[in-house]
Amino acid sequence: MSSAFLRRLQVQVVTLLVILLAATALTFIITNVLPGDAAVAILGDNATPADIASLRTELGLDRNVVVRYVDWLSHALRGDLGKSYRTRENIATMIGDRLPVTLELILLTQLIALAFAVPAGILAAYRSRTKVDSALATVSIGLLSMPAFVKGILLIYLMSVLLGWFPASGFKSLSDGLGANLHSLALPAMTLALAEFPVYMRLLRADMISTLQQDYILVARAKGLSVREILLGHALRPSSLSLVTVVGINLGRLVGGAVIIETLFALPGIGQMLVNAVYQHDQFVIQGVVLVIATGFVLINLLVDLMYALIDPRVRISG
Amino acid sequence: MNSSNSRSSAARWLSTFCAVAAFALTSPGAMAQNPMRGGSLSIGLENDLPGLDPLVFASFNEKQAGFTVYDTLLDIDEKGKLVPKLAVRFESAPDATWFKLTLRPGVMFHDDTPCDAAAVVAHFNRLMDPKLRYRWAADLAGIAKIEATGPLEVTITMKAPSAQFPAVLADVSGMVVSPTAVKKYGENYLANPVGTGPFVFKEWRRGSHIVFTRNTQYWKGPVHLEEVVLRAMPDTETRMASLKAGDLDIVMNAPAKDVIEARGAKKLTVLDAGSLGSTFVMINMSQPDVSDLRVRQALAHAIDRDTLNKVVNKGLAKVATTPFGSGLAPHEQVEGYPKYDPAKAKQLLAQYGKPVKLKFSSSNAPLSLLAAQAIQQMWKKVGVESEIVPYDSVQLVRTAGLREYQVMGYRWQGGIDPDRNVYIFFHSKGTANRTGYSNPEMDKLLDAGRATTDPAQRLSIYRQVNNLLARDLPYLFLGYFNNISLANPAVKGLVPIADGIIRPGEVWKAR
Numbered sequence: 018m019s020s021a022f023l024r025r026l027q028v029q030v031v032t033l034l035v036i037l038l039a040a041t042a043l044t045f046i047i048t049n050v051l052p053g054d055a056a057v058a059i060l061g062d063n064a065t066p067a068d069i070a071s072l073r074t075e076l077g078l079d080r081n082v083v084v085r086y087v088d089w090l091s092h093a094l095r096g097d098l099g100k101s102y103r104t105r106e107n108i109a110t111m112i113g114d115r116l117p118v119t120l121e122l123i124l125l126t127q128l129i130a131l132a133f134a135v136p137a138g139i140l141a142a143y144r145s146r147t148k149v150d151s152a153l154a155t156v157s158i159g160l161l162s163m164p165a166f167v168k169g170i171l172l173i174y175l176m177s178v179l180l181g182w183f184p185a186s187g188f189k190s191l192s193d194g195l196g197a198n199l200h201s202l203a204l205p206a207m208t209l210a211l212a213e214f215p216v217y218m219r220l221l222r223a224d225m226i227s228t229l230q231q232d233y234i235l236v237a238r239a240k241g242l243s244v245r246e247i248l249l250g251h252a253l254r255p256s257s258l259s260l261v262t263v264v265g266i267n268l269g270r271l272v273g274g275a276v277i278i279e280t281l282f283a284l285p286g287i288g289q290m291l292v293n294a295v296y297q298h299d300q301f302v303i304q305g306v307v308l309v310i311a312t313g314f315v316l317i318n319l320l321v322d323l324m325y326a327l328i329d330p331r332v333r334i335s336g
Numbered sequence: 337m338n339s340s341n342s343r344s345s346a347a348r349w350l351s352t353f354c355a356v357a358a359f360a361l362t363s364p365g366a367m368a369q370n371p372m373r374g375g376s377l378s379i380g381l382e383n384d385l386p387g388l389d390p391l392v393f394a395s396f397n398e399k400q401a402g403f404t405v406y407d408t409l410l411d412i413d414e415k416g417k418l419v420p421k422l423a424v425r426f427e428s429a430p431d432a433t434w435f436k437l438t439l440r441p442g443v444m445f446h447d448d449t450p451c452d453a454a455a456v457v458a459h460f461n462r463l464m465d466p467k468l469r470y471r472w473a474a475d476l477a478g479i480a481k482i483e484a485t486g487p488l489e490v491t492i493t494m495k496a497p498s499a500q501f502p503a504v505l506a507d508v509s510g511m512v513v514s515p516t517a518v519k520k521y522g523e524n525y526l527a528n529p530v531g532t533g534p535f536v537f538k539e540w541r542r543g544s545h546i547v548f549t550r551n552t553q554y555w556k557g558p559v560h561l562e563e564v565v566l567r568a569m570p571d572t573e574t575r576m577a578s579l580k581a582g583d584l585d586i587v588m589n590a591p592a593k594d595v596i597e598a599r600g601a602k603k604l605t606v607l608d609a610g611s612l613g614s615t616f617v618m619i620n621m622s623q624p625d626v627s628d629l630r631v632r633q634a635l636a637h638a639i640d641r642d643t644l645n646k647v648v649n650k651g652l653a654k655v656a657t658t659p660f661g662s663g664l665a666p667h668e669q670v671e672g673y674p675k676y677d678p679a680k681a682k683q684l685l686a687q688y689g690k691p692v693k694l695k696f697s698s699s700n701a702p703l704s705l706l707a708a709q710a711i712q713q714m715w716k717k718v719g720v721e722s723e724i725v726p727y728d729s730v731q732l733v734r735t736a737g738l739r740e741y742q743v744m745g746y747r748w749q750g751g752i753d754p755d756r757n758v759y760i761f762f763h764s765k766g767t768a769n770r771t772g773y774s775n776p777e778m779d780k781l782l783d784a785g786r787a788t789t790d791p792a793q794r795l796s797i798y799r800q801v802n803n804l805l806a807r808d809l810p811y812l813f814l815g816y817f818n819n820i821s822l823a824n825p826a827v828k829g830l831v832p833i834a835d836g837i838i839r840p841g842e843v844w845k846a847r
Contacts, residue, residue, distance in 0.1 A: 051731070054730075057730050057731075057733055057734045057737075058730045059392075059469070059471075060469065060471060061394050061471055061733065062394075062733055062748075062768070063471060063472060063473075063474050063760075063767070063768060064471075064737070065737070065767050065768075066737055066738060068469070069734075069737070072469060103386045104386050104387060104526065104542075105387070105523060105526060106527075106542070111542065114542060115542075115543060170573050170574075170577070173573075173574065173577045173581075174577060177577065177578075177581040177583070178577050178580045178581045181581065181582075184578075184581070184583050185574060185577045185578040185580075185581045185583050186567075186569055186571075186574045186575075186577070186578045186583065186584075187544065187545070187567060187569075187578070187583065188541075188544050190541070280570050280571055281571045281573075281574055282571075282574065283544065283567065283568060283569040283570065283571070283574060284543075284544070285541060285542060285543030285544035285568075286543075289543055289570070290543060292570070293383065293384065293543075293570075296728065296729070296730070297730070298730055
């Protein structure tokens, strides 16, 4: 592997560490600034201020925020993310249980979005400025301008209350069978995919239109290649650079979408876990989830960079 | 101690129990259809639970799990009366300084540990261990000593007269846990509950659902349902959609708009269980302006609670004038609670003579904010300016506890004994006195309410409490809570009990 590539990898790793430090420190400070804390959340309505003060001391919440952050960080570096204040579960275990649900949801979302976006994008480019193209554009804008929870509720009413095709909520794990598992994730993945599909389609369309104007496409046509061979064999790959970038970056962004969708569809992923933790001021859980999301985000960016090299040979050479 | 007197009080208890049992047997619902065996019942909860141990039980969600896997020592019936459950007999001293429980013989926990006096004593000792920070520790704070006075007999001695205490045994504190399981699992008991209840814990998928299966050895006889699934579903729309799609059997605390819709469409069963508590505007008596009685009266006169109920609850809730919900109905009588009268409000404010500007703290939940905004407008009409300060639920509790507010929209889900709705809030030494209200007359009444077990006497005492609250106005009552559940019509055997919890041991499903 080239030295340029290794140098870039080094930069990426340093960036990763800086981002993780910044993200976790910022989260720690923000959750700390919120009035009310885990002690109040645990003891609730019936507790006297004295009860709350004594629990704060027991949980170490009365210590300085910097001391607490450093303490948390030193444990986290040793792989110990601590325990939830609320459920006393080990946070690493909690994340281990829930991360696969979120990952599966995101993966399915991307697959569904791409399965519709790639053919639609090619079609829109090939038939650009026709009725097909403008119909697809209208659909895209409609889907983009509707918030995820509205799309989710509409899909629930249509697909489960009226048609009864999919369950309205809930999660079946792989141990219940792949069919049941996919069935339970279908609606939430479709809801998320409906927001990704238009972006991917428009992006691919734009890049494809400019590729189709290149000289080599003209040559290919002159050689008598079929439309299918030209579009899929010659034009798709060079047109998909921006698409790959955005699909990659969106993996991280989708975790944000999962927060809403997991709550709406009652899925036991890290998004719902984060929301509950925020409501309950369960600080270490918030920290753990943020750490995982931030790590994922940075790693995905690194991966996208590597993917470029595979798709575009020029990146490999110039570094 | 006067034993002849206590015997007679026990006899009264027993006769009440028999009357209730006879009523249950002849009720038309029970005669109409024979329960069918089998089936799975799924109940939608607002949130996943912190644990399945009474130590951490707080809300409806946890209590629902509690009534599935545990039995309480006593229970309440449809009329709000205490009835036997794990305890078959209950005696109280005439001055309510001690209580004697006789346990049902032959009851076993799901791990085959006998549920005897030793287990019950161990259970209470655990809840009272200050290190474990039991959330309802205040309910047990009055206990001086608890001991097994026979293999199935438990005697509880109180520090002071405590007529309110028995009701505690029908709530979270009465959910007896297996001492063997507590020892075996230690801190992990949270996720491995063992009770004597109609269902045995099977599986908990965190953030998603909890499964319980039929207790085949249940002391009460056969349990109809095969299993109960409690599902954590934070979104209200999703809960309702899942109920309509048939993925869910029961939605607890259904939103008013869905209850109205269900009543119209008649496709779902509406179970209105009534309630024990109320919603209100709480007043910090030490704050400027509101420390003056005329201002509090004016604020009360300015609130049109009928309109408020229509705006916020679609008219479903009942307008409140006391701290006692329908489950405590006989206590709901008051003289002189300020009626809606904006002219009177203006007059009182004119007498006060200074402009009134308030900071109105409220929960940021949509319906609470809606109520706060409506009240803000009503106050504005009589010339009171107010600024709404929204808080999330945890912050609201904290702000209330520290008395860092002027006026605040608040709620109390209520207790089974009237004392639970007033003593800790309005006694000058009450542990949850968040208003700073202090009135020797009130203290005397509240102490007297604890010192007698005579229902007629207590009724009269709590009515006087109501009248005093209406005079001094530390709370401006808005509405009584209403615990309305919606259910798939195939679900039968639902009993409306004012604490709003479904008793799954009685439920069955038609096919």
